Amino acid sequence: MLAAAALAILLFALPLIGLLQRADWSRVVDDLRSPASAAAMRLSITTSLAATVLAIALGLPLAWLLARTDIPGRAVIRALVLLPMVLPPVVGGVALLAAFSRRSPLGSWLYDAFGIQLTFSRAGVVLAEAFVAMPFFVITVEAALRSLDPRFEQVAAGLGASPAQVFRRVTLPLIAPAVAAGAILSWARALGEFGATITFAGNIAGRTRTLPLEIYLQLESDPQAAIALSLVLLLVSFAVLIGLRDRWLGGARP
Amino acid sequence: MSLTARIQVRLDGFDLDVGLDAQPGRVLAIVGPNGAGKTTALRTLQGTAALDGGRIELEGTVLDDPAVGTFVLPEQRRVGMVHQDLLLFPHLSARDNIAFGLRARGTSRSDARRCADEQLAALGLQAQAGSRPAALSGGQAQRVALLRALAIEPRLLLLDEPLAALDPTTRGETRRDLRRTLDGFGGVAIVVTHDPIDALTLADDVVVIEQGRVAQAGTLAEVTARPRSRHVAELIGTNLVRGAASGTRVVSGGAVIHLAEPVEGDVFVIIPPSAITLQSDEPTSSARNRWPMTVAGIEPSGERARIRLEGPLPLVAEITATSLASLRIQVGEVTWASVKATELHAYLR
Structure with missing residues (x-):
């Protein structure tokens, strides 16, 4: 038992140690400052933040719908929403391509009517990242809404607050920790998105080549640069873990 | 200027069917064992539960009448409610809890807060104005919950086991304050309780509910002195x-x-x-x-x-x-x- 558990710990620890050991610390900063790396980082930050905003804007009403209403087919809707969490991202990318490419009915209509092309564009990156990341936000917020005592909202309504006021002044503040956690979680997922992005938005330098794509590319030509960029994502992951430690690591939360 | 209600709700196990008549300036106690349907009756008055049958009329306005499809939403009823668990908003200070109803009704933030501060000061709670509910004692939280319900100048004030959550020492004192507040309240007040002492000390009139039916109703003196059934006698006859x-x-x-x-x-x-x-x-x-x-x-x-x-x-x-x-x-x-x-x-x- 103990040996197997130790083996499991090694399985998680060894890759981490390998990454830190292989890094050439003298040139990490220079590697990160290279034009290609800097462009990928800038793109990743802007698209992942945009995807997070999209996940919040659409995910909040969706979580509310799933937690608080009795719409028919709710189980089906929830399964649909959670699908991207278990779906291979590359399949998600193929599916997005099938739905939104200029050869699809929806994609061609978007292009003809509004001149919007999602494939091979920055907007496509945001869409792919949101597709993969939003479920994390939705399940976190839905769980918080479910565990929230509905009587607080009833009290607020009884005091004369309209449904919008109740949501803004009572519901939202009470689930704020979960909204923040869900947002961080989906942002981290969006930042690391690879499969759906490369399949749907392609790999165009400066436009759709995000940090993970850049790492994959550099691994062939300049492994040290790839490791430097990997360290950045590792650092972000650690920061997220520490930020959410109360939720996951059994911290001070009662 | 009164409350007339026939409350019919289908519940698990039994049907609630009670008539209530309450006059402004008087306190009506609904007494009964746990599970008799008291809280459900309050919820229909508040508007968080709907009637299956019957009718609720407050000051000439019909609030709920399933026969003609009338149902006034809770936010439009102007009914104040104090819950057994108080349910103070945990993210708001005592002041903002009290100001909540005024803010929802369009009063400016500064006016609503000033009004809340005055109410708190009247009960000697000015030092707690900025405190979150978690930092208040049981008695203080109870007073804040009452002030929050009264701040909207309700036509009907509902109190669901208002003293049940308090420890015995604070209970007596809080009960006395509550009595004083209710004496000064001009609307219809209804207190639900399973504790006869609360009913005896707070109420002018009593309705005893048993298994979803009114076992007896009348003035406090009538019901305590002449309980009509063994059950009522045990519950409140004294x-x-x-x-x-x-x-x-x-x-x-x-x-x-x-x-x-x-x-x-x-x-x-x-x-x-x-x-x-x-x-x-x-x-x-x-x-x-x-x-x-x-x-x-x-x-x-x-x-x-x-x-x-x-x-x-x-x-x-x-x-x-x-x-x-x-x-x-x-x-x-x-x-x-x-x-x-x-x-x-x-x-x-």
């Missing part, structure tokens, strides 16, 4: 005497009542009917409370009998059928009633 206390003496009308513990002021004294002993001659026992009484009525009820007595203090005594037989008392005869001081409970009004 002697409730109001008097002026000074030390261990309470003067009420022409009678003096001796208490075991000293107390000062306007009090309710509760004399449990079963604690009263009857005998034909002046008692020689150690009981300090003894009054000559005239038997006004004898109501047998199973193994026990309720004896209505008139004299310096109108009382109801409850004795066993055996002692009734051995005493051989008749209506119109004189008998001595005695009760030990330790059997009495006095509550500051």
Whole structure:
């Protein structure tokens, strides 16, 4: 038992140690400052933040719908929403391509009517990242809404607050920790998105080549640069873990 | 200017079907065991539960009438509610909790806060204005919840077991404050409770609910003195005497009542009917409370009998059928009633 558990710990620890050991610390900063790396980082930050905003804007009403209403087919809707969490991202990318490419009915209509092309564009990156990341936000917020005592909202309504006021002044503040956690979680997922992005938005330098794509590319030509960029994502992951430690690591939360 | 309601709701296991009539300026207590349907009745008045049948009319406005499809949403009813768990918004200060209703009704933030501060100061809670509910004591939180409900100047004030969450020491004091607040409230007030003491000290009128039906309704004096069923008698039937206390003496009308513990002021004294002993001659026992009484009525009820007595203090005594037989008392005869001081409970009004 103990040996197997130790083996499991090694399985998680060894890759981490390998990454830190292989890094050439003298040139990490220079590697990160290279034009290609800097462009990928800038793109990743802007698209992942945009995807997070999209996940919040659409995910909040969706979580509310799933937690608080009795719409028919709710189980089906929830399964649909959670699908991207278990779906291979590359399949998600193929599916997005099938739905939104200029050869699809929806994609061609978007292009003809509004001149919007999602494939091979920055907007496509945001869409792919949101597709993969939003479920994390939705399940976190839905769980918080479910565990929230509905009587607080009833009290607020009884005091004369309209449904919008109740949501803004009572519901939202009470689930704020979960909204923040869900947002961080989906942002981290969006930042690391690879499969759906490369399949749907392609790999165009400066436009759709995000940090993970850049790492994959550099691994062939300049492994040290790839490791430097990997360290950045590792650092972000650690920061997220520490930020959410109360939720996951059994911290001070009662 | 009153509440008239026929509340019919289908519940698991039984149907709730009660009629309520409440007058402004008076406090109506709904009394009954847990699970009798009291809270459900309150929820229909608040608007968080809908009627299956019946009708609720407040000050001439129909709030709920399923027969014609009328249902006024809770936010449009102007009904104040204090929950058993208080349900103060945990993310807002005491001040902002109280200001919430005013803000929702369009009062500016600064005006609403000023109003809340004035209310808090009136109860000596100005130091707690900025505190979150978690930092308030039970009694303070209860007062804040009451102020929050009253801030919207409700037409109807509902209190669901308002004192149940408090520990016994704060309870008495908070009950007294609540009574004072209710005295100054001009609308219809309804208190739901399973604790007879709350009903006895807070209410003017009583409705006893049992298994979803009204077992008895009337003024507090009527129901406590003349419970119509064994169940009502057990729940609330008692002697409730109001008097002026000074030390261990309470003067009420022409009678003096001796208490075991000293107390000062306007009090309710509760004399449990079963604690009263009857005998034909002046008692020689150690009981300090003894009054000559005239038997006004004898109501047998199973193994026990309720004896209505008139004299310096109108009382109801409850004795066993055996002692009734051995005493051989008749209506119109004189008998001595005695009760030990330790059997009495006095509550500051």
